[in-house]
Structure formats: structure tokens, C-alpha cells
Amino acid sequence: MKNNLITTMMFLIVALSITVACNSSNTDSNQLNSNQNQKNDTTKYPIDILDSNGENVRIYEKPEKIIVLDSAAVEILFAIGQGDKIVGTHSFVTHPEEAKQIPKVGDAFSINIEKIIEQEPDLVYIFFNKFAEDLNKNQLKVLYIKTLENDFSNISDQILMWGKITGNQDSAIQLSEKFQDQIENIQSKINYQSESPKIFIDTTDLWTSGPNTLMGEVLELLNLSNIAHDISGYAQLNPEIIIERNPDFIITPNPSTFKNNPAFQEISAVKNNKIFTLQSDALSVPGPRFPEGINELASLIYPDW
């Protein structure tokens, strides 16, 4: 109880200071950009969007103020030139640079309902159903779409959906075509007949992703054989299994976990010094940068990528 109280108080203080800091600059840019976007206005409202509960959410007119509690959706909106419609995000949004200026109205575990109401949004987009009830109670229009857990080709559907919602279908179609081209381009460079190198993706502490995850699918696309092929979702793999399955490549944020542990010296990735660290977080956000992430991983594995 005591913990909760202190945490809430500290959160309030931080939240207040962010509101004060961000409010003034945000309104100016809204007015500047809205003129440019009108020519792409191709959607006929009202529109119906199917949410992850299987219910239709009807949007009556073009939303001008959107709260987006999802990193991928923020990236999509900025990529189709609608970033200025976002009036609130959650605290884990890192990309693009402009998104950092947007007020933070929640995080993965909680939302600040008062700050959301204060922004008077036309639409609140959430990836986690828990918040829906609170938001609905306050007469807010809520769109709940679960974060993609697998099947990354759905990213292009989400791009098109945002194009429809924001009345910006031309740029959305362009972006989604670009996305599909990038994926096809990657596919065309891979020789699926050749033997697939074995790979271990370490998130930290031997936690890894199974085949039914976005990362698992990326490995399949790149003709890599995931040594964690028999786990579901995310789990901590037993170190013995890693030695036995002997990966040719290891991707990890902490190479020293493998390089400094005498137990792992016989693994071919360690012997041949094929331990790499991904520099960008593109593969952890299923948005328009996702193909960049796939390319980064591919360039670490295939020398002439």
C-alpha cells in the first residue's frame, strides 16, 4: 500500500511537469501541418473498424486529436504524415525523434486517465484491453487492437487501417507497398535451398523467442534455423540445450554472457566469433521500420548482403 501511494505521487509530479512543458509547443505545430494534409483526404466518413474484440468501432468524422498508446502505431502515423494528430503517447515511444515531444499519458502498465481527458481526444488507440473500460466510462472513443504477436505481414494492414482512419489513404497505400516491396526484396536475396545456419537469439539472461513470435518468423524469412524451435512464446532456454544444439550465430545485447563463460567455449558461434549485437530496436516494434531491422540482422549473418 505504502509503495503504491509513493509511486502514484511521484508519477503525478512527473506527469504534471511534462504537461506544463509540452502543451504550448504542441498546439502550434498542429495548425501548421493540418493544411498540407487536406488534399489526401480520401476517406468517406463514417467508417467502421473491426477491433481485437471482434466488434465494430464506428468513427464518424476525421479524428484530429488521437491518443496512441502503441509504439508501432506512432511510427505508422508519422510515416504517413499524420504524426501531428497525435496528442498523447506512452512513455516507451522512442521513434521518431519528433514523437519524444508528445505528452506521455501512460506506460505499459497504467494510463493517466485525467491527462487523456484533458487532451480532449477524438480517438484513443490502445494495445491492451485492460484500459478500455475506464476510457469508455469517460465517453472516449476507444479503438483496441492487440499488439502484433506474430505474422508481421499484418503490419501493412495496420498501415492501411491508419490511412483509412486519418483520411490519408494515398500515403498509406504507398507506405504499405513500400513495406511489401522491402519484404519481397529480402525474400529474393535468400537462397532457401541452401542449408540454414543455426542461430540463438538472446534477449538477456538466455531469454529467447520461439517460432510463433515475430522474431521467430523473421528467422524463418532469413532461412535461419532457430535453436529454440520447441518453445512457445518467450522463455529462458536451458544453457545445456544451447551447447547441445550448437548455434552458428548468437545475437545478444551482452556478448560477454557467452564470451566469458567457460561452458560456452565449444559453441561454434563462440569459437568463430559470430556473436553480434543489434544496434537498432527496429525488430522490437512491428511498424514501418521493421524491414530495416530484418536487413540489419541479415547483414550480420550474410557477409555480402
Next chain:
Amino acid sequence: MIFPWKYTLLSLIILCSIMVISISIGPVYISSFEILKIITNKLQIIEIEKSWPQSFESIILNIRMPRVFLAGIVGLALSISGASYQALFKNPLADPYLLGIASGAALSVTIVMTQFENSSLITNFIPVSAFSGAIICVTATYYISTKQHGSTNTLILSGIAIASITQACTSFLMLYSNPDLRPLLSWILGGFASAQWDQILIIGPYILISTIISISISKYFNLIQLNQEHSQQLGLNTQKIKLIIVINSSINTAAAVSFAGIIGFVGLICPHIIRNIFGGDYRNIIPLSGIFGAILLVLSDTISRTILNPVEIPVGILTALFGGPFFLYLLAKTKNQN
């Protein structure tokens, strides 16, 4: 000095056989005969022609053995500190984390994990920061309580206050810094997945020395159970003994926490089980509950690394699942006797 040689030897034999069995089970099947050959070859007792893959040698010598030994000494340390605190505070609910060790360690590990970008630095820095966080918290607790005449109650209360403050800071940092909390949570739940011989060499000496100290002062633990006047009449400087117990047990627990994370329940439950079986004499309780703690943790870790093959589950979940029912059974049994 009366020392329970018979029971100690017996339980050591049980511990050793459980360790041998644990080394021979794992997700990768290696036959007992091959394990024997690998170990004798390593010890260079007799020359054996190498007929096994190098990976088996890595698995036995560098994964299973350090893991089993680390689980053993951590179980020993937690259980002995638990017993010492229960004696010191005359409170059966005392556990090794009572004076803010767990929360201190957790806070400093959280700071390191969330505030530093360089992840390889983080991995090397975690044990040191856990150890120092734990020691700083206990020192603060002890210092504050001595300002208030140093009764055991103020010690517990200031421990709780310090723990609350550090926990609040930990929650705050967890919520507002780093989106990927899995590594942090898995450290907090505790485990031996990354056990190495180096780690045993680093924390082993602390645990060894403080175990020897605990055993050699265990007769005073009995005297503390009397009220303060009586023990002073027997010529015991209670303040000094208390200070020794606090410092000794804190170092012991901090060492256990530094690599293995916060493993709950072992330190609370093992002394009770031993007390239930062998009675309230701390000369029995201290060594026997130490060995019992080692047995419990080695067993739990073996299960945690094999049951959901190829996946690991945090060992803390198993210590509770495993020790809890046994503890309840003992409670029910004592009640019937009364």
C-alpha cells in the same frame, strides 16, 4: 562444545548423494558411466581415453557442477542466516531478507539495469551492486536503530521502513525507465541458469567464513532466547553478540543474493523444519538447517532446469511449491501431538 556430529554426517551424506544425482540429470542425456569418466579424467586420477564429445565435458564440468554447487552454498547461506535472524529476533517469521537486504540489493540492481546503456558492463556489475546495495541497506537499518537505543524491535521496524523506501524507488524505476523488464524480473525471482565456477570462488569464502562463525557462536543463540536480564546474569554481552550476528548474517545473505538473485522461502522454512524435527537447540538448528537448505535448493534447481525441458523456470517458484506443503504437513503434525 556439543556438536550434532551424527546427524550432521548423516545429512551431509544425503546432501552429497542428492548432488551426485542432480549432476547426472539434465535436459541433455549423458549416461552416468560417461559422467564418471569425464570427472575422473578431469581430476587426472587415471588416464582414460577420451571417447565423449567435448560438449558433454562442457555441460558436466562447466554447467551442471557449478550450478549444483552454487545452489548448495546459496541454500546453506540463506538457511543459516534465516535461523540466525529467527534466534536474534526471537521471531519465527524472521527471514534472511528481514533487515532490508533483498530490497537493497534489488534497488541497486534495478538502478544498474535501467540506468546504464552498456549491457556488457551491466552483467559484470550486477553481483557487485547487489552485494553493496544489500550491505548499505543493512548498515542504514542498524545505524538508525542504534540511535534509538538499539532494541530488536526498533531494528525490525527500521528494517521495514528502509525496505519500504527502497521498494518504492525500485517500483518507480521499473515503471518509468526500461520497457523490457524480463531480465530484471528474472533476477528478482532468482536462479542459477548462469552459474559459473568463478562465482563460487568469489562468494564461497564469505559463506564459508560466516558459516563457521555462525556454528561456533550457536550456543549463544540459545542464551539469547532467555530474556535480557538472565543472559546478562550469565555473563553474556548481548549487544556485542547481536552486532556479530547481524554483521555475519548480512554478509552471508548478501553473498547469496549477489549471483543467485532473491530466492524466497528457503531461509524462512528450513530452520522451522529442522526445529520441528530436532527441537529448539540452536547448536543443532544452525548446522542442520544449513545442510537442509542446501538440499532443498539443489533439489529445487534440478527440477527447475529439467521439468519444462528445454525451458528454465525460476527456482524461487519451486522452493515455495516444494517447501510449502512439507511445512504445512509438519505444522499439522505438531498440532496433533499437542
